Amino acid sequence: NFGTVETIPEAFDREYLSPVQIGTPPQTVNLNFDTGSADLWVNTNETPENQQNGQVEYNPTLSSTAKKMEGATWDITYGDGSASSGIVYTDVVSIGGVTVQSQAVESAQQVSSSFQADAASSGLLGLAYGTINTVQPVQQKTFFENAMNDLASPLFTVNLMKQAAGSYDFGYINASEYTGEIQYTPVDNSRGFWGFNPSGFQVGNSSFNASSWYAIADTGTSLLLLPSGMVDIYWSAVSGAKFDALQGGYTFPCNTTLPSFTFGVEEYRGVIPGHFMNYAAITKTTCFGGIQSSDALGFSIFGDVALKAQFVVFDGGDNTLGWANK
Numbered sequence: 001n002f003g004t005v006e007t008i009p010e011a012f013d014r015e016y017l018s019p020v021q022i023g024t025p026p027q028t029v030n031l032n033f034d035t036g037s038a039d040l041w042v043n044t045n046e047t048p049e050n051q052q053n054g055q056v057e058y059n060p061t062l063s064s065t066a067k068k069m070e071g072a073t074w075d076i077t078y079g080d081g082s083a084s085s086g087i088v089y090t091d092v093v094s095i096g097g098v099t100v101q102s103q104a105v106e107s108a109q110q111v112s113s114s115f116q117a118d119a120a121s122s123g124l125l126g127l128a129y130g131t132i133n134t135v136q137p138v139q140q141k142t143f144f145e146n147a148m149n150d151l152a153s154p155l156f157t158v159n160l161m162k163q164a165a166g167s168y169d170f171g172y173i174n175a176s177e178y179t180g181e182i183q184y185t186p187v188d189n190s191r192g193f194w195g196f197n198p199s200g201f202q203v204g205n206s207s208f209n210a211s212s213w214y215a216i217a218d219t220g221t222s223l224l225l226l227p228s229g230m231v232d233i234y235w236s237a238v239s240g241a242k243f244d245a246l247q248g249g250y251t252f253p254c255n256t257t258l259p260s261f262t263f264g265v266e267e268y269r270g271v272i273p274g275h276f277m278n279y280a281a282i283t284k285t286t287c288f289g290g291i292q293s294s295d296a297l298g299f300s301i302f303g304d305v306a307l308k309a310q311f312v313v314f315d316g317g318d319n320t321l322g323w324a325n326k
């Protein structure tokens with residue numbers, strides 16, 4: 001069993017949305033696949049109207065296979081302060097032809113402002129480890145964990161693109177989606193994330209700085225968040241770049257040519273083109289950087305700015321991450 005689903009970028013590649021079928025007959029909602037969390041939650045008929053902005057809903061009362069998980073609740077707060085909570089159903093969930101017969105589908109009875117404003121996204125589909133799923137009293141598995149044993153290979157791959165359609169593949173590796181060899185590295189899943197140890201970094205064509213630290217591969221985070229020492233070195237190479245406390249990060253003159261950023265994974269070198277580090281224009285002339293500090297988080301996050309330059313294998317069989325350029 002295997003399948004593939006497209007993933008479409010929103011503005012600035014802020015997030016990527018993929019169609020998911022829930023229930024019988026199938027109801028299609030576009031969800032933000034998030035390798036940094038483990039809850040599958042969705043706007044439903046139970047989400048207050050004043051907390052929505054036109055989002056497509058899943059309505060369990062219209063699904064013959066929906067079952068309420070009696071007494072179950074969920075409540076999640078993300079690192080950026082956004083939050084949601086509610087009750088739980090199980091239902092049939094299909095992604096790209098891969099079907100889980102009884103998947104915990106978390107119905108949002110409360111969503112915070114950033115989710116209310118995001119009209120295109122009906123919710124999140126967590127792809128981190130189920131050890132950080134928030135359902136109580138009985139913690140639930142992710143779609144991938146439920147599907148894994150039926151997949152040809154116990155893995156999914158992520159191929160995000162800059163302002164173009166990419167894909168999530170389940171159960172197989174499509175050799176046409178990357179170049180060179182895939183570099184596998186062990187995952188530290190002790191905190192429920194797809195954690196790994198980068199081996200260093202390089203700005204443009206300057207020398208490689210060997211360094212080992214902890215980072216997570218997180219499709220649900222837009223930026224590349226790294227230790228401030230590295231971030232300062234990167235932006236010191238960009239004329240006119242400055243840390244702007246009001247904007248909460250480094251900004252730079254939009255017409256500047258940006259150097260590439262290369263990260264190491266063991267001997268592998270992942271290359272992020274310079275223009276990927278222009279996240280968004282703040283004014284006509286001032287742009288916000290795609291590389292920012294992770295110092296306030298306590299760990300680094302390889303978010304979409306980095307992932308959209310790579311083909312990444314999330315292997316739940318041997319708990320490894322595979323990295324390749326494309």
Ligand SMILES: Cc1nn(C)c(C)c1CC(=O)Nc1ccccn1
Pocket residue numbers: 034036037078079080081082220221297301
């Ligand atoms: C951990 C963290 N701290 N800070 C400042 C950020 C941005 C994060 C990552 C984060 O919040 N990701 C996220 C947000 C909403 C939905 C899914 N993922």
